Amino acid sequence: MATFTHKLAAAMTIGVASALIAACGGGGSGETVEQQTHATGSPQSAQVQQPLSGSEQHGRDLFVSKCGSCHTLDAAGTTGQIGPNLGDIPRTQTEVLAAIERGGGQASKGAGGQTGSMPRNLVTGKDAQDVAKFVADSGPGAGN
Numbered sequence: 796m797a798t799f800t801h802k803l804a805a806a807m808t809i810g811v812a813s814a815l816i817a818a819c820g821g822g823g824s825g826e827t828v829e830q831q832t833h834a835t836g837s838p839q840s841a842q843v844q845q846p847l848s849g850s851e852q853h854g855r856d857l858f859v860s861k862c863g864s865c866h867t868l869d870a871a872g873t874t875g876q877i878g879p880n881l882g883d884i885p886r887t888q889t890e891v892l893a894a895i896e897r898g899g900g901q902a903s904k905g906a907g908g909q910t911g912s913m914p915r916n917l918v919t920g921k922d923a924q925d926v927a928k929f930v931a932d933s934g935p936g937a938g939n
Contacts, residue, residue, distance in 0.1 A: 853922075854929030861917045862926070870933035878913060885935045891927035 847855060855871050863873030867880040886894075895918060899911030918926050 850925045851929055851932070854925030854927075857918055857922055857926050858929055865913065868930065868933055870929070878911065881930055882934060886931055888924075888927045888931040891930045892923055895923050895927060 858866075858868065858871045859873060862868075862878075863871055863875055865875040865877040867874050867876070867882060869882045894913070896916060898913045898915035916923070
């Protein structure tokens with residue numbers, strides 16, 4: 796009886812070991828599957844950027860040429876150091892448009908936001924609307 800028990804135990808051990816090897820990929824094709832992960836080990840999130848519409852591209856181009864020398868905004872690739880970093884300030888399109896019209900801006904240094912050095916109406920009409928939409932859609936919380 797002892798011999799049968801030893802043979803059964805040995806067979807079970809071999810069976811379990813074979814199952815573990817098969818589950819871990821032993822005896823497979825030997826191909827390694829590559830995965831991209833962050834340093835923390837979690838999978839990278841998808842970062843698909845949608846192309847800009849015509850008016851968004853127009854707003855971006857105007858921002859770069861008229862505003863980017865003073866304002867930093869990552870979405871426009873600008874690094875101005877005079878005015879505030881607009882990528883850090885959540886603003887609606889209406890608030891940005893008002894800042895364009897009055898100059899200075901609420902986020903400028905000074906009392907009530909009226910003492911900034913930004914000139915009034917750097918862009919007007921549809922141009923101002925396109926810039927305001929681009930800035931509002933590029934700031935923190937955009938798309939939420």
